[in-house]
Amino acid sequence: MTVVDTSRVRAPGERGSDFAKLSRRIAQAGLLDKRPGYYTARIGLVAGLFAGSWALFAAIGDSWWQVPVAVLLAVAFAQVTLLAHDLAHGQISRSRRTSRMAGLLVGNLAVGLSYGWWMDKHTRHHANPNHEDHDPDVSPEVLVWSENQAAGAGRVAKIIGRWQAFLFFPLLTLEGLNLKVASFRALRRESLKNRRVEGLLLVAHNLAYLGAVFLVLSPGKALVFLAVHLAGYGVYLGCTFAPNHKGMPVLTAEDELDFLRRQVLTSRNVRGGRLVTTALGGLNYQIEHHLFPSMPTANLRKAQPIVSDYCRSIGVDYAECGLFASWGQALRHLHEVGRPLRAGSRRSQDW
Incomplete structure (x- = not known):
């Protein structure tokens, strides 16, 4: 594990803390203000992509030309999911009730992802972030993210973990299906709010989704369409979220960091301009997003120079690289x- 600086440990709400000083600068710049115009345009474009993809699907009919449509629909599903992410963080609306209602429609009904389950996990x-005991995104169920996890890995993780860098992208092709399965499994949790509504919307989505595919396509083409679509959806989301934290320090109970360092030192920004920002839904500004989760996506780019300059001024490492370089760091x-x-496997074979 990379050694991180713990010399300035303060509570995030302490008036003189490093985060409090940065937060005042961000607030004074107006970067925490909502951006209704931006989100109106973005929601319109994403809704157009989503509806247009399904309209193209209906127009083409029973044809192998539906394979590229499946890829296009995977992009549309991913962009809708990124909107659900912004809703969960309160970036679009200040009203929790409005955000939850919109999140259920966008997540459960539109793409078949349990909004309540994902929101709890993401919170x-x-x-x-990147804490091997508390962050569900680095749980060692299939992959291992630290040598500590490798030492205590279960049977499946031990087998896959040996060559997990080579298996990472192939495994992402299963993530779209995994999200759907996990969403239904979450309905068994009594702690999940609005379980009945979530369940009804998930069932409605899957009936409409599978019904449309098998109604328009022959069984063979339908299965290929589903495989391509879910695989593309999983890979897109994986390539969106993996560059942000994978390959950054993995924390343990021994690491006592203040809020600012806990967020900055475990996160990585991705360069690439407006194209990358659009593709990743603004999550390429991961450091700014983790420091200010409710900040509208459109303001993250403006916050970046303020945050990076401030981190340099207090001696906190600020990680930033290109998209392909970020994937390379994660795989290494x-x-x-x-x-x-x-x-351990070689020793067992020698024995």
């Missing part, structure tokens, strides 16, 4: 932490 990630990290598993 825990934000509270403890996965390969490195899998080394003990490969070594």
Whole structure:
């Protein structure tokens, strides 16, 4: 694990803390203000892409030309999911009730993703990013993210973890299906709010989704369409979220960091201009997003120079690189932490 600076540990709400000083600068610049015009335009464009993809699907009919439509629809589903992400963080509306209602429609009904389950999971990630005990995104169920996890890995993680860097992208093709399955499994939790509504919307989505595909396409083409669409959806989301934290320091209970350092030192920004920002839904400004989760996506770019300059002024590392470089760092990290598993496998074979 990379050693991180713990010399300035203060509570995030303390008036003189490093985060409090940065937060005042951001607030004075007006970057926490809502952006209704931006979100009106973005919602319109994403809704047009989503509806247009389904209209194209209906127009083409029973044809193998539906394969590229499946890819286009995967992009549309991912962009809708990124909007659900912004709703969950309160970036679009100040009203929690409005955000939740819109999130259920956008998440559960439109793309078949449990909004309540994902919001709970993502909130825990934000509270403890890259913490091997508390961040569900680095849970060692299939992949291992640290040498500590490799030492205590279960059977499946031990097998996959040996070559997980090479298996990472192939495994992402299953993530779209995994999200749907996990959404239904979450309905068994009594802690999930509005379980009945969530369940009804998930069932409605899947009946409409599968019904449309098998009504228009022959069984063989329908199965190929579903495979391509869900695989593309999973890879898109994986390539959106993986560059942000994978390959950055993994924290343990021994790491006592203040709020600012906990968020900045475990996050990575991705360069690339407006095209990358559009493709990643603004999550390429991951450091700014983690520091100010409710900040509208359109303001993250403006906050970036303020945050980066401030981090440099107080001696906090601020990680930033290109998209492909970020994937490379993530894969090298996965390969490195899998080394003990490969070594253990060779010892077993020698024995």
